[in-house]
Amino acid sequence: MQAAPPADRRRRRADLLTHIVLILGVLLFALPVWIVLMGSTHDGAAIGRGEVPLLPGAQGLDAYRRAWTEGAVGTTRVPVALMLWNSFVMAMLIALGKIAISLTSAYAVVFFRFPGRMLAFWAIFITLMLPVEVRIFPTFKVVSDLGMVNTYAGLIIPLIASATATLLFRQFFLTIPDEFVEAAKMDGAGPLRFFRDIVLPLSRTNMAALFVILFVYGWNQYLWPLLVTTSADVETIVIGIVKMIGTESNIDWSVVMATTVLALLPPIAVVVLMQRWFVQGLTDTEK
Template identity: 60%
Template sequence: MVEHRPLGNALTHLILILGVALVLFPVYVAIVASTQGPGEFLRGTLPLLPGGHALDNYRLMWESGLSRSSAPPAGQMLWNSLIMALAITIGKLTISLLSAFAIVYFRFPFRLFFFWLIFITLMLPVEVRIIPTFRVVADLGMLNSFAGLSIPLIASATATFLFRQFFMTVPEEMLEAARVDGAGPFKFFKDILLPLSITNIAALFVIMFIYGWNQYLWPLLITTDPDYYTIVMGIQSMTADEGNTPWHLVMAAVVMAALPPVLVILCMQRLFVKGLTETEK
């Protein structure tokens, strides 16, 4: 029997509201700062009410950027980040799905050995293997290119493991029924496994997109041409001159950089939550 305690419910909601306010307040401050003029920051205090320069600040950053920094316009950097994040996300999902499918449904020598070899790479993040990876990318002539930005990051042991665990829960009767109907391996994968994996794919898509979008160290290492700068790199270069930083313009770039991941989460929220919480297929 569920007991209704008004005081306990009120206290729970108060804690939740305080938690949400604590998380959202820095976001609100960034949005407000992006609408201010340059003179507002010379007073030493940050206004808490929006200003009247939002359109000018956003238009300037989108079209021109900061002339004093080496970064290109924010619109171009956002496009570069979008290409990189989508390439990493789609590449990770494709390779992980095919790897898990091969490991679960094909019988070949050292099958489990290759799976654990893939899984062990979790202990080798890109920061650990960054020097040999950079050497390989440089030898292949992929510096200052979208291929160099994305290809070294598309392998994912985590996604391979999660898809493998899910494929192992699919009843064997489905595979036998597909064989009776004359379906080959690819048709079974396309018509049965992929539709059943939609929620898992959606959840991993959101996580991997944010992972690719927030990359900083790898793009910084292999990119010297401003035409390939990502938005995270651009924001860092804008704040290099700490004593004379136009924070109202930097905050406009920060808000624009935060919008694509937020939109991805909002668009895929239902599938994302379902993919993380669903236990029965």
């Protein structure tokens, strides 16, 4: 029997090493999620004693029922269903608002010629240099003065502008051939029709990719909702989890872990459902 050529052996060793690294990476990221999932089926006292569950417990789905309808003991007892809804509304409107504002602002900068056009673009771009912590207290003062504390508007409006998305759409619009613009002018298409019939269809994959990123960004917001919400009616799921584990004692760990699992489901669903458009938007270069 003839031995495999050295090149084939090296390739197989490289493939084996690659798969080992991938498996270790999956275990590294998946193990904490698995522990949380299994912990949600165990009694909270067992978890409080420091036991690390790796197999399902006898409690089953009871912690999910209590979390969904009642919330956790020792907190304001906000049902997880309400917190998930608040987070979903916040994340969805932030993502849609960022895309809408970024699309129109990038379209104006690229396809219109007016005094101060590049000054406006650089004014938007410079905001990337300012961390959120620098802007958050002036923003809170404005929101408070406008009476938007403890409202959906206060949660969403300050976060719907995105310099990063504007920059990405601008760079994409610059790749649209000038022939498209000239053909639209010859057909008598105005700016709004050109935007609707040409620019938007070409931008669909980019919009889908950005939507996934921005939805997860809005879903994971912590600092801003912590400042602008004090009412349980607009409490988000991230703030709810922090409050559940913020007490010194009497933490219902099974409900906390069940809430954490439920908080993972909407972002995972968005990523899975839009995976094809997400990957295409990040990699497709055809116009």
